Amino acid sequence: MLSRRAALGALLAAGASPLVVASCANQAPTTTGPVLPRPSTPEDALYRLQDGNQRFVAGTPLHPNQTLELRQQLAGHQQPFASVLGCADSRTAPELAVDAGIGDLFVCRVAGNIATPADTASLLYAQAVLGTxxxxxxGHDNCGAVKTAIEVAEGKTPPGEFAPLVAPIQPAVAQARQAGATGDALLHEAVVANVRHVVAALPEMSAGLAQAVRAGHLTIHGGVLTLSTGKIDPVT
Ligand SMILES: [Zn+2]
Incomplete structure (x- = not known):
């Protein structure tokens, strides 16, 4: 077997650019996990998310549904089992946090995981057309969008161009402040309240989502991801 140095030398001699070679050298050998069947009920779908998060927390991800064959099979259609409205934060990728693969999740991400009209319509599309x-x-702890919303509420900073982002979070901040929380506890309580507000707001903003919930075709849940552990705690 060639050593890494010898392999690099061979690649460079063959004309590969140093940039590409450096990239290859930093990658572990490609591995693909199992192909898991699609959950067929809201209960099974929720269990799949919880199960995947447990693997993420334990550091034992399966990396399911990432084979080359599946990628090709899904090129012409998709039937994700879950949709996620998550924060744009770089540490909160849902596919990693619930150990999911290609075609599993329909994901909308925006700072503060707020329910914008476009995101809400996207989530309705996921349910009504794709069948999530x-x-x-x-949400997640230490959320910068919620932090900014708190600073705005306390008059420490003007909202400026962040207004569209922080305005929808203000009711959650107000609720957390009224409960007497301060400092880190205020941030945590505002994060939780914001998730709770968005869970409640989605079916209010979309008659289609509300109908899907009433008909038993969809369940809506809230969760807060702890960045250090990777654990998603339910918000009820
Ligand atoms: Zn965030």
């Missing part, structure tokens, strides 16, 4: 069984609103 479960919708997860995923």
């Amino acid at each position: 069984e479960v919708l997860l609103v995923l």
Whole structure:
């Protein structure tokens, strides 16, 4: 077997650019996990999310549904089992946090995981057209958008161009402040309240989502991801 140095030398001699070679050298050998069947009920879909998060927390991801064959099979259609409204934060990728693969999740991400009209319409599309069984609103601790909303509420900073982002979070901040929370506890309580507000707001903003919930075709859940552990705690 060639050593890494010898392999690099061979690649460079063959004309590969140093940039590409450096990239290859930093990658572990490609592995693909199992292909898991699609959950067929909202209960099974929620269980799949919870199960995947447990693997993420334990550091034992399966990396399911990432084979080359599946990628090709899904090129012409998709039937994700879950939709996620998550924060744009770089540490909160839903596919990683619930150990999912290609075609599993329909994901909308925006700072503060707020329910914008476009995101809400996207989530309705996921349910009504693609058939997602479960919708997860995923907040996280130490959220910069919620932090900014708190600073605006306390008059420490003007909202400026962040106004469209922080205005929808203000009711959650107000609720957390009224409960007497301060400092880190205020941030945490505002994160939780914001998730709870968005879970409640989605069916109010979309008659289609409300109908899907009433008909038992969709369940909407809230969760908060702890960045250090990777654990998603339910918000009820
Ligand atoms: Zn965030």
